Amino acid sequence: MRDITMGQYFPGNTVIHKMDARTKLLAVLCYIIELFFVKTLAGFALMAVALFAAIAVSTIPFKMVARSVKPILILLAFTAILNLFYTDGDPLFRIWKLTATWQGLELGVFMMVRIALLIMGSSLLTYTTSPILLTDAMERLMSPLKALKVPVGELAMMMTVAMRFIPVLVEETDKIMSAQKARGADFESGGVLKRAKALVPILVPLFVSSFHRAEELAVAMECRCYHTDRPRSRLKSTVMGARDYVMLALMALLFAAILFGTNRILWTFIPTV
Amino acid sequence: MRNEIHPAPMLETIELTFSYPGEQRQVLKGVTLTVERGSFVAVLGHNGSGKSTLAKQFNAVLLPSTGKVLADGMDTTEESLLFDIRQRVGLCFQNPDNQIVATIVEEDVAFAPENLNIPQAETAERVEYALKAVGMWDFREHSAHQLSGGQKQRVAIAGIIAMRPRCIVLDEPTAMLDPQGRQEVLATIRHLNREEGITVVMITHYMKEAAMADRIVVMDDGLVVLDGTPREVFQQAGYLEEIGLEAPQATSLIARLRKTCPALRADVLDEQEAAEAIAAVLREVKG
Amino acid sequence: MSSVEARGLTHTYSKGTPFERTAIDSLTFQIPAGDFVGIIGHTGSGKSTLVQHLNGLMKPTAGSVLIGGKDIWAKPDEIRALRFEVGLCFQYPEYQLFEETVYKDIAFGPGNMGLSEQEIDARVREAAALCGVADELLERSPFELSGGQKRRVAIAGVLAMRPKVLIMDEPTAGLDPRGREDILEQVGRYHRESGATVLLVSHSMEDVARYAKSVLVLEKGRLAMQGSVAEVFREEERLSALHLGIxxxxxxxxxxxxxxxxxxxxxxxxxxxxxxxxxxxxxxxxx
Known part of the structure; x- marks a missing residue:
């Protein structure tokens, strides 16, 4: 459980840290979309280089960023295997009734790399951006939705509180699991049904304590004059500066490179435009 | 002898009773109490004595069933004054984890000023003042969950101080902390009272902690049963043990010995005073 | 009634990464069967890591743990059975309650042991009585109980396994004096009646001195002192150098x-x- 690094923030003083959270949020969104356009080795190489460069600039140890992929390794392997066997094409080898194909191998590897880069890119965002600034950025980017009566401010506050409590709940889950194991609970053996049942002694206490926490937190917030019907000020607000525009321009360039450089279908359209 | 600029006491309850909605049992059964400006009052009582319910009455988290509560002269039932009351009288709870809203220390401390729509520059000033007052300024960029219990509680207190309250009410602020955390938080509370001039009401069930206040109010079964200086209250060690409070060993030993040896000084607060009191009688017996 | 022994017991978290941290370092000690040991030390001294090794919840990165003379990791598949022999009650154990009724919750441990219905029933009632959980509470939901009652139910859930070694990690944290006294008396009674070896992790020197026969003092993951209660508390200077009192x-x-x-x-x-x-x-x- 301790491996979950999501929502952690490592303060720093680099260009990436200082960049406006809105820029970073847009850049990561852009990066994720680009990942799904990439279909060639060269394209993935370009995407990886862009991310590694950003990690290097941020001075966050590469190991830390890579660790964020750990919790979903099984999912990655599963997708790769699925792709390997369920893609039509030139046979590579056979196991039982399943045929692995070259095309499947390619697709599988690409899908793995794609998801890994996606997770690492998003982690870099949360590692280098304080949660408040991140939720502020979301609130500001979504502010046009206020006109549609979407409670943007409240949503942002929910995000803030959720991020604050991720590590608290992870720790609590750990503790409850140990306590039940000490009473002989068995989470490791048995079929699906038995394992699902074994979760009850963890989930019930976790829910009970979360409700309790929520109640206490709500009172504590009220005591600190929280309200939703009047404007709130901000301790930190950043202004978009040169570095933000440079970053956005870079992302646009990368987008263009991906679209025009690696997608043959688009190439064929160019001359006719 | 009230100050002319501030004619009203900091906190005042008049014949305050309270039952939780839908429940018959009265948790507070007529509490009349005055807390003077700048004072440091400890409220002692075992679980269920009504002390935590009383704390929540002071800043309108709970409202009286009958009677009155005046916070800095303002009636807590006056809805239009709610924000003023909560700014003047801050309330800090037992579990620091459930009070910290934002991940990063300084952002959490800024929560109240942001709610009050204080301009950015002043918010920053208040955050600095509050974190320095609790000795956590060096940790401003840390994640709250990496801090120790005592440090978290100090951050929670800073979150209240950032409202610039005149009074801070703390509901068992040390109950979940280890001895070191307890020391840190108590030192912080004393500093706020002595150096920053903030009125302090500290709810606790530790007599040792209550000893550092100017005045102790003891509650049992929804009523104030004792009210006096620590020395006056500690003389009643036997009675305090009867109502489920634990006297520190020094106080308890003296109280027991006094049953057969009334010559012992009764109002001792710590081990040094107890040793001196016993020594005085022993010398006399010998001499 | 099993002896507890550690030989060069070491645990290093995140070995081989920049986050490497040794929580306990080469601990070697022997606790004879039937002893009552107080474990004292600061938060972060390694107490919690140590106790989780004694019932096999954590695996040593070096060294070994022997219960009743046998290395607990000699046969890793039997580690679950060991947990019934070495009962560990965590801090704030009420957070582990999950069943619909108090009875079922206390029965969770014995049920996992694969005992007969009859045997389970006998153990639940015995443990409930020992912990002062009244019969009429057994069919209630544990979530309706008061804090002190919940704590007693959770402890009963551990005692119902009739462990030969009972480890209590700060069983009185957050309780008021009356609640603290009750719990410690119950642990003492289990020790006397079952003859089990008891390890009590505590911050209260008074509690350790009152209930334990011997003491282990941990400091920064190492064994700083070990001896009878008299031997350890005689060394006030050494204890206060470790910021511990007497x-x-x-x-x-x-x-x-x-x-x-x-x-x-x-x-x-x-x-x-x-x-x-x-x-x-x-x-x-x-x-």
Whole structure:
């Protein structure tokens, strides 16, 4: 459980840290979309280089960023295997009734790399951006939705509180699991049904304590004059500066490179435009 | 002898009773109490004595069933004054984890000023003042969950101080902390009272902690049963043990010995005073 | 009634990464069967890591743990069975309650042991009685109970496994004095009646001095002191260098000795102190 690094923030003083959270949020969104356009080795190489460069600039140890992929390794392997066997094409080898194909191998590897880069890119965002600034950025980017009566401010506050409590709940889950194991609970053996049942002694206490926490937190917030019907000020607000525009321009360039450089279908359209 | 600029006491309850909605049992059964400006009052009582319910009455988290509560002269039932009351009288709870809203220390401390729509520059000033007052300024960029219990509680207190309250009410602020955390938080509370001039009401069930206040109010079964200086209250060690409070060993030993040896000084607060009191009688017996 | 032994017990978290941290370092000690041991030390001294090794919840990165003379990791598939022999009750154990009724929750451990319905019933009732959980509470939901009651139910859930070694990690944290007293009395009773070896992790020197026979002192993951209660609390200077105290009564007697009175050194409880001083104070003049 301790491996979950999501929502952690490592303060720093680099260009990436200082960049406006809105820029970073847009850049990561852009990066994720680009990942799904990439279909060639060269394209993935370009995407990886862009991310590694950003990690290097941020001075966050590469190991830390890579660790964020750990919790979903099984999912990655599963997708790769699925792709390997369920893609039509030139046979590579056979196991039982399943045929692995070259095309499947390619697709599988690409899908793995794609998801890994996606997770690492998003982690870099949360590692280098304080949660408040991140939720502020979301609130500001979504502010046009206020006109549609979407409670943007409240949503942002929910995000803030959720991020604050991720590590608290992870720790609590750990503790409850140990306590039940000490009473002989068995989470490791048995079929699906038995394992699902074994979760009850963890989930019930976790829910009970979360409700309790929520109640206490709500009172504590009220005591600190929280309200939703009047404007709130901000301790930190950043202004978009040169570095933000440079970053956005870079992302646009990368987008263009991906679209025009690696997608043959688009190439064929160019001359006719 | 009230100050002319501030004619009203900091906190005042008049014949305050309270039952939780839908429940018959009265948790507070007529509490009349005055807390003077700048004072440091400890409220002692075992679980269920009504002390935590009383704390929540002071800043309108709970409202009286009958009677009155005046916070800095303002009636807590006056809805239009709610924000003023909560700014003047801050309330800090037992579990620091459930009070910290934002991940990063300084952002959490800024929560109240942001709610009050204080301009950015002043918010920053208040955050600095509050974190320095609790000795956590060096940790401003840390994640709250990496801090120790005592440090978290100090951050929670800073979150209240950032409202610039005149009074801070703390509901068992040390109950979940280890001895070191307890020391840190108590030192912080004393500093706020002595150096920053903030009125302090500290709810606790530790007599040792209550000893550092100017005045102790003891509650049992929804009523104030004792009210006096620590020395006056500690003389009643036997009675305090009867109502489920634990006297520190020094106080308890003296109280027991006094049953057969009334010559012992009764109002001792710590081990040094107890040793001196016993020594005085022993010398006399010998001499 | 099993002995507990650690040989060079070491645990290093995140070995081989920049986050590497040794929580306990080469601990070697022997606790004879049937002993009552107090474990003291600061938060972060490694107490929690140590106790989780003793019932196999954590695996040592070096060294070994022996229960009843046998290395617990000799046969890793039997580690679950070991947890029934070495009962571990965590801090704030009420957070582990999950069943619909108090009865079922106490029965969770014995049920996992694969005992017969009859045997489970006998154990649940025995443990409930020992922990002062009244019969009429058994069919109630654990979530309706008061904090102190929940704590007792959770402890009963561990005792119902009839562990030969019982480890309590700060069982009284957050309780008021009356609740603390109750719980410690119940642990003491289990020790006397079952003859089990008991390890009590505590921040309260008074509690350790009162209930334990011997003491382990941890500091920064190492064993700083080990000995009988008398041997350990005699070393006030060493303890205070570790920022740990001694019971107040012990301190009063040390002060009196320093003033030249001929009094014994090893006095830890109010009762002992009272018994010693009362005859000496006879003849003290009425105040």
């Amino acid at each position: 019971p107040q009564v012990t301190s009063i007697f040390r002060r009196l000795r320093a003033m030249g009175f001929d009094l014994p050194e090893d006095v830890f409880t109010v009762e002992q102190g009272e018994a010693l001083l009362r005859p000496l104070l006879e003849g003290g003049r009425d105040a």
